[in-house]
Amino acid sequence: MTFKTYIVEHLDEELGPWSELEYITIARESQETGSKFFLSSLHPQFKVPEALAAIPSFTAERRGVEELYADKKSRVCLLDPQGKSDLAPEDADNFDVFLFGGILGDDPPRDRTSELRAKGFEGRRLGPVQMTTDTAVRVTRLVVEGKTPLKDIPYVDFPELKFNEYESTEMPFRYVKTKDGNPIMPEPPTMSKLPPPIKINPPLINSANPWASNYKDLEKLYLCPSTGAVTTRTATLLCFKHDDAIHRYTFFNPSTHQTSETTNPTHQQASQSPSQTASLNTLGYSPYPLIDYLKWIRKLTDTYPKPHPAKPFIISVTGDVAEMIDAYSIIAGYLPDLVSVGQVYMEINLSCPNIPNNPPPAYSKAALVNYLRYINLAIRSDNNKDLPRLPFGIKTPPYTHFSEYTELISALEEAGDQLSFISCTNTLGSCLVLSPDSSPVLPGNGIGGMAGAALHPLALGNVATIRRMLDESEGLRHVIIIGIGGVEDEKGYRRMRAAGAGVVGVGTALGWKGVEVFRGIEEGLKGEW
Ligand SMILES: Cc1cc2nc3c(=O)[nH]c(=O)nc-3n(C[C@H](O)[C@H](O)[C@H](O)COP(=O)(O)O)c2cc1C
Structure with missing residues (x-):
């Protein structure tokens, strides 16, 4: 021919x-x-x-x-x-x-x-x-x-x-039409330039959680000298309908399943039982909308002298694809001065296990690709051309099977070239803690997301596997992993770093130890970050 x-x-x-x-x-x-x-x-x-x-x-x-x-x-x-x-x-x-x-x-x-x-x-x-x-x-x-x-x-x-x-x-x-019934259309181009890196020093932070919910929480975290950034609790564009009767958490001892006396204990109450190092929660997202977090960040940076080194904010957000495109321009538009000097990052939470009828998108390649493609388009959009480039990352759930990792990596290879970081991992869904009389400790059927000590080995496995797979993929080596899951002291921090985390995040242990947990880790490390 x-x-x-x-x-x-x-x-x-x-x-x-x-x-x-x-x-x-x-x-x-x-x-x-x-x-x-x-x-x-x-x-x-x-x-x-x-x-x-x-x-x-x-x-x-x-x-x-x-x-x-x-x-x-x-x-x-x-x-x-x-x-x-x-x-x-x-x-x-x-x-x-x-x-x-x-x-x-x-x-x-x-x-x-x-x-x-x-x-x-x-x-x-x-x-x-x-x-x-x-x-x-x-x-x-x-x-x-x-x-x-x-x-x-x-x-x-x-x-x-x-x-x-x-x-x-x-x-x-x-x-x-393709074999799977879809129309063949041109693929949007992948961007060749590497995304801006995140800079967090020291590489220790709080993860998105209820102890980073309001201005007072953020103020404590911002003023804590042992952390290198502040993550805000996951916010939606409009207020998430928080219902105290449904959305609760407890700490528990992973061996005995003994729990805190009340649900939603303060850290003063929880720290009385230092063997309750794991957590279970049925929470959704923050009751405060994204805009409140932006105002609080503005207030904090206006009120306090600039820390040295600079202390960035990781703003955790969630919603559908269109809302995340909006969140991108709202954050970059509200805090352009901080974004342009690399002090604000956006973390898209794609992994909360507790939202009814809404499975975590990070378990599905198609859903992940959709988010990443449209964020890439938002970055290039004419509407955002006068805004500084906001580095973004995704929060992943704990994966348990190799096929889930290959879905993640192939989604990133397809559309994740502008991704700066992965926060790995969120809580493990489908978990249940029962009280001595065998009734669920948390409301409803009591099933929720588990974290803390019981999650640590799975979180380490996720960080090690994802790091290896990112390194094996030429276009993804730049992606930094924020390793989260069961870190409560300097030994946990070291394990997380050894597994491949560039930055280490703490959730549950912040809940029961308060911000003191960070000072403890720093002291334990004796300067060997
Ligand atoms: C009570 C509670 C609430 C949480 N809420 C959020 C949240 O709003 N957004 C989010 O991305 N992760 C949330 N997480 C997950 C944590 O940020 C963290 O990824 C996970 O708990 C693993 O870390 P840990 O073992 O140190 O807690 C929550 C965790 C707990 C325990």
Whole structure:
């Protein structure tokens, strides 16, 4: 078979971002099948995007197709809704070049095709429903290179593109359908630049938890000299409906299952029982909305002299994809001065096990990719172009099976190139602590997320496995792991660092020891961070 050439006549001086993605997709697919892709009749001012120019199958041509193929016109097939027959596999023998006149995908349609028709190029039809340019080339390729008759190509017409649970749009075109029933569309480009790193010194912090809920909590954590950053409790854009009757926590002894006398004990109460080193909770998120945390951070940094070294804030947020895009611009827009000097990071909590009917998205590759893709788009969005770049990370649940790790890493390889950090891990869901009379200690069926000493080995295993897999993946080595789970003293801190954590976080032990836990760790380390 002779290799085919696909030509799109591009008469516009400009190139929109969507057309750019389509052309890159055509060039990549041409590269894969050994064919050529030309843009012809290019305007003198037309700038070829670097990503397109870099693909060897692609050629940019100022000349029009009439000039390029003046002596071989009969070998050029014009894809034309008014062509005399449908494109067929035998056309591979009749033509070397397939020409797209520019009506495909244009809105309103432009009639470059009729000009080319008038010049005598022979036409073939692709069917009655309008296709995007990359789809039209793909279909042509399937027919002439893949020898698939037009009628056997599976299509999706006017698919719905879902942005989140509430927002979607209908795409007014026909697409080729994949085996799993999805339309083939251009992939948004991955960004080549590494994301900004997080800088936390000393590498010890509190994790997102109820002891980082309000201004007073944050003030204590900000003024604690033994930590290198403050994480805020996970907030939603609007207030999470906290219900004290449902949302509770307890500390328990992981050997005897003896629990604190009351649920939601203060650390003064809890520290009376130092063997209750594990925790179980049915909490959701903070009762305060994100904006309160931003105001408190502003107040803290305005009230107190700047610590040395600087002490960043990790703002933990959660919600659907659209809300996380909003959270990105709200944080960067409210604290641009702090963001621009690397003192604010965003942590997207994708792993709370306690939200009914809402499984943690970080257990699903598709959900993870969706979040990461749209945050990448938010970073590049025109709306955010005047805002400083906000480093972001995700909070993962404790994984227990190798297939879960491969889902995570393949999601990151697909869309996580702008991720600065992973906070690993959240609590382990599906856990139950019973009181001596066998009734659940926490409300309802008592099942919630477990953490503290009982989680430590699993957290170490998660950190070690994810670190190794990140290191094995060239595009992900830069991602820093904040290791969290069962650290309560300097020995736990050292184990976490040995497993691969760049920074160590403390949750449960902050709950029962108070901020003193950090001083204890620092003293135990004797300067060997
Ligand atoms: C009572 C309680 C509430 C928590 N709330 C949150 C939260 O709002 N957001 C979050 O990302 N993690 C939350 N966590 C998880 C912790 O931040 C931490 O990842 C986990 O507990 C493991 O660390 P640990 O063993 O030191 O507690 C919570 C943990 C506990 C014990």
